[in-house]
Amino acid sequence: MRRIKEEFLGKVETVVPLKDLSVLEIGCGDGSRSIEIASRCTALHAIEPDKHKLRQALARNIPNASFCVGPAESLSFGDQSFDAIIFTLSLHHVPIEMMETAINEAVRVTRTNAYIIFLEPAQDGTFFDAEITFDACDGDERKEKVAAYDAIQKHRRLRSIAEIDDETVFQFDSVDDFNQSMMPKKNQRDIQEFLEKNNYILRASRRINICQPKSLS
Numbered sequence: 645m646r647r648i649k650e651e652f653l654g655k656v657e658t659v660v661p662l663k664d665l666s667v668l669e670i671g672c673g674d675g676s677r678s679i680e681i682a683s684r685c686t687a688l689h690a691i692e693p694d695k696h697k698l699r700q701a702l703a704r705n706i707p708n709a710s711f712c713v714g715p716a717e718s719l720s721f722g723d724q725s726f727d728a729i730i731f732t733l734s735l736h737h738v739p740i741e742m743m744e745t746a747i748n749e750a751v752r753v754t755r756t757n758a759y760i761i762f763l764e765p766a767q768d769g770t771f772f773d774a775e776i777t778f779d780a781c782d783g784d785e786r787k788e789k790v791a792a793y794d795a796i797q798k799h800r801r802l803r804s805i806a807e808i809d810d811e812t813v814f815q816f817d818s819v820d821d822f823n824q825s826m827m828p829k830k831n832q833r834d835i836q837e838f839l840e841k842n843n844y845i846l847r848a849s850r851r852i853n854i855c856q857p858k859s860l861s
């Protein structure tokens with residue numbers, strides 16, 4: 645599986661240039677997005693609760709990046725440590741009842757006038773059809789996506805600066821590639837037909853929410 649369209653950081657930088665910023669990435673996974681974030685900012689710190697994925701991120705040896713294990717809802721950084729925080733497809737993975745706490749933590753560790761940026765999956769796209777039809781990758785996350793969007797919109801300490809539509813497009817080389825990347829758990833016999841119908845290219849809609857912390861008066 646290869647990403648053949650990825651414009652996320654380019655779109656973020658139309659609003660928030662990252663060049664001189666110290667950035668915290670939340671839920672970095674195997675670090676596939678950390679490389680590009682680090683190349684655009686002064687220093688990147690990244691957290692990820694899954695130790696196996698974190699080891700993969702560390703193995704990338706990104707020069708201006710440091711990684712540590714931990715969840716969004718309990719950050720091991722002091723108050724006002726960062727100029728920007730980026731949740732890279734991770735808020736909807738935080739348990740729903742902890743999403744508000746995770747945002748509180750992001751507000752706590754950002755400086756005044758800093759930015760809190762959320763990249764989240766939206767609801768449309770053949771990639772998500774595949775996740776649901778074949779119980780593949782992260783499966784059916786519709787409820788968690790709605791909860792994450794609500795948590796951002798309703799949080800009393802966030803001020804919205806911009807909301808931007810985005811899309812990631814993935815290409816699969818073969819059914820085997822799909823099986824290895826997506827780990828389907830049901831309806832496997834329909835995968836080939838599904839991939840052929842979509843020319844082995846699947847689309848995932850995204851939403852980028854750029855916010856600033858708001859003080860409560």
Ligand SMILES: C[S@@+](CC[C@H](N)C(=O)[O-])C[C@H]1O[C@@H](n2cnc3c(N)ncnc32)[C@H](O)[C@@H]1O
Nearest residue numbers: 671672673677693694715716732733734737738
């Ligand atoms: C869809 S993956 C995104 C990985 C990577 N950021 C990317 O964009 O490719 C979601 C990531 O969120 C992580 N995650 C799960 N629970 C989390 C939590 N409570 N706090 C922070 N990250 C979490 C997962 O381990 C996983 O690596």
